[in-house]
Amino acid sequence: MKTALVLASNSPRRRQLLQEAGLTFTIRPSTIEEHMDQKLPPSQVVTDLATQKAESVPKNDEEVVLGADTIVTVDGKILGKPSDEEEAFKTLRFLSGRTHEVFTGVALVKGKETSTFYSRTEVTFYELTDEEIMRYIGTGEPMDKAGAYGIQGKGALFVKEISGDYYAVVGLPLSKTVRELKKLGVSLP
Numbered sequence: 138m139k140t141a142l143v144l145a146s147n148s149p150r151r152r153q154l155l156q157e158a159g160l161t162f163t164i165r166p167s168t169i170e171e172h173m174d175q176k177l178p179p180s181q182v183v184t185d186l187a188t189q190k191a192e193s194v195p196k197n198d199e200e201v202v203l204g205a206d207t208i209v210t211v212d213g214k215i216l217g218k219p220s221d222e223e224e225a226f227k228t229l230r231f232l233s234g235r236t237h238e239v240f241t242g243v244a245l246v247k248g249k250e251t252s253t254f255y256s257r258t259e260v261t262f263y264e265l266t267d268e269e270i271m272r273y274i275g276t277g278e279p280m281d282k283a284g285a286y287g288i289q290g291k292g293a294l295f296v297k298e299i300s301g302d303y304y305a306v307v308g309l310p311l312s313k314t315v316r317e318l319k320k321l322g323v324s325l326p
């Protein structure tokens with residue numbers, strides 16, 4: 138019996154990345170409240186949240202459930218999704234002209250076993266003017282994204298340098314995920 142993949146996510150980006158990789162899967166989004174403990178290391182924050190998401194959805198014995206979480210950190214401060222435009226502005230001001238880290242955690246649940254891994258990517262932004270930030274916020278792009286930007290969208294214009302997995306910044310370390318899924322019996326058709 139082939140193992141089927143379930144994506145425990147509402148994120149259109151995660152869906153699209155897995156589709157583009159050629160995987161077939163069912164979407165069963167998790168509805169957990171995301172609570173982050175700012176005192177924990179970011180790698181643990183993202184793997185914990187990914188685990189909570191993946192373990193919260195129902196599955197059968199032939200299914201592997203994938204949950205993921207992405208956060209941005211700078212100076213030891215964790216930045217999730219902005220709650221409003223003002224917070225998006227403050228976040229982007231904060232990220233302007235400096236290097237931040239993007240952590241994405243992934244959890245894969247099969248039967249009673251949960252395995253996790255994470256990816257860390259460094260992203261450096263050019264100096265941003267207030268006008269540039271305001272114009273960007275006007276596009277609506279920052280509001281559902283960690284760190285208030287999307288590297289796959291107009292946020293790309295802020296990026297001076299990136300070191301690590303681009304796809305992990307978008308929301309899923311794709312090549313690593315496909316490799317780990319293969320070990321659990323989920324393979325490309």
Ligand SMILES: Cc1cn([C@H]2C[C@H](O)[C@@H](COP(=O)(O)OP(=O)(O)OP(=O)(O)O)O2)c(=O)[nH]c1=O
Pocket residue numbers: 145146147148150151166167171190205206207208209218239281282283284286287288289292306307308
């Ligand atoms: C930094 C960055 C984040 N993001 C997104 C990826 C994630 O979808 C989002 C962070 O929020 P998450 O809480 O990781 O995910 P989500 O709420 O969108 O989806 P779900 O919990 O149902 O899986 O930020 C981008 O799309 N581009 C970027 O450049």
